[in-house]
Amino acid sequence: MTAEIIDGKAFAATVRGQVAEHVAKLQAGHGITPGLAVVLVGEDPASQVYVRSKGKQTVEAGMASFEHKLDAATSESDLLALIERLNNDPQVHGILVQLPLPGHIDSDLVINSIDPAKDVDGFHISNVGLLGTGQKSMVPCTPLGCLMLLRDRHGSLSGMDAVVIGRSNIVGKPMAQLLLGDSCTVTIAHSRTRDLPAVTRRADIVVAAVGRPEMVTGDWIKPGATVIDVGINRIDAGEGKTRLVGDVHFDSAAAVAGAITPVPGGVGPMTIACLLANTVTACCRANGLPEPQGLTP
Numbered sequence: 090m091t092a093e094i095i096d097g098k099a100f101a102a103t104v105r106g107q108v109a110e111h112v113a114k115l116q117a118g119h120g121i122t123p124g125l126a127v128v129l130v131g132e133d134p135a136s137q138v139y140v141r142s143k144g145k146q147t148v149e150a151g152m153a154s155f156e157h158k159l160d161a162a163t164s165e166s167d168l169l170a171l172i173e174r175l176n177n178d179p180q181v182h183g184i185l186v187q188l189p190l191p192g193h194i195d196s197d198l199v200i201n202s203i204d205p206a207k208d209v210d211g212f213h214i215s216n217v218g219l220l221g222t223g224q225k226s227m228v229p230c231t232p233l234g235c236l237m238l239l240r241d242r243h244g245s246l247s248g249m250d251a252v253v254i255g256r257s258n259i260v261g262k263p264m265a266q267l268l269l270g271d272s273c274t275v276t277i278a279h280s281r282t283r284d285l286p287a288v289t290r291r292a293d294i295v296v297a298a299v300g301r302p303e304m305v306t307g308d309w310i311k312p313g314a315t316v317i318d319v320g321i322n323r324i325d326a327g328e329g330k331t332r333l334v335g336d337v338h339f340d341s342a343a344a345v346a347g348a349i350t351p352v353p354g355g356v357g358p359m360t361i362a363c364l365l366a367n368t369v370t371a372c373c374r375a376n377g378l379p380e381p382q383g384l385t386p
């Protein structure tokens with residue numbers, strides 16, 4: 090079997106198009122422009138690339154982008170004061186604090202100081218609790234993107250066996266909650282799971298969010314299963330070059346799976362598209378207006 094390649098890049102472009110359409114309606118009908126504030130503390134090169142990309146795509150979708158770049162030595166209290174200002178700014182509908190934060194800042198404290206209604210990353214404990222109890226919440230962008238890809242391929246996920254590898258608060262746990270919400274039978278596997286290949290071989294859906302290059306190989310996959318590769322790993326490609334690979338060994342897995350996301354071009358582009366979607370959703374909720382269809386779970 091040769092798997093169908095799930096084109097996350099194309100799907101993300103469709104989502105961004107839907108977002109832009111809704112933004113145009115908000116502006117024409119209500120004079121409202123959704124706004125996203127991104128806060129970056131320090132000079133982490135990868136974070137700088139993400140923040141630039143988020144800002145660019147926010148503007149391309151017709152929304153307002155507010156970037157706050159702070160020195161690595163910024164104090165926790167100054168950062169909390171900025172978040173308080175953004176919480177009270179009516180032009181800001183979404184707030185994202187780029188992680189990781191420098192070691193002297195308590196990330197949990199900072200994330201939990203964001204107004205949950207503006208927490209477009211979905212990391213605030215209120216949103217985590219709302220998602221866990223099946224209530225309307227802000228949903229973390231990467232798992233939301235994975236869910237959209239899975240629904241697009243399968244329609245209903247009801248009754249499917251899903252294995253999520255990784256139990257992080259950012260990807261693994263919310264992914265499992267979303268799959269449970271769609272009535273999958275969910276297993277969360279992690280670094281202490283015994284005989285992981287036997288666990289994944291049972292699955293109709295495998296979501297790999299581990300951070301270990303090409304760990305999941307074709308012999309771990311049930312024939313015909315759908316494989317969602319969240320991993321982004323830069324590895325040595327020889328001659329001083331590097332290349333990006335996922336947590337799944339693409340060629341061997343694609344020979345067995347029914348469908349698979351590539352890296353790059355799979356889950357990655359969905360993350361920012363879902364951030365834009367969450368910002369529009371937050372803006373609609375803040376103004377008591379109908380939310381865009383298909384952009385929330």
Ligand code: NAD
Binds near residue numbers: 281
């Ligand atoms: P994390 O380090 O917080 O969590 C990794 C998880 O993998 C842990 O729960 C750990 O128990 C599990 N794990 C580690 N080694 C394992 C092993 N040998 N067997 C089974 N489980 C093991 O990472 P994260 O933030 O969840 O990110 C995971 C991957 O996804 C990384 O490669 C990251 O770069 C990528 N990522 C991609 C996006 C995107 O937009 N595509 C977004 C977030 C994270």
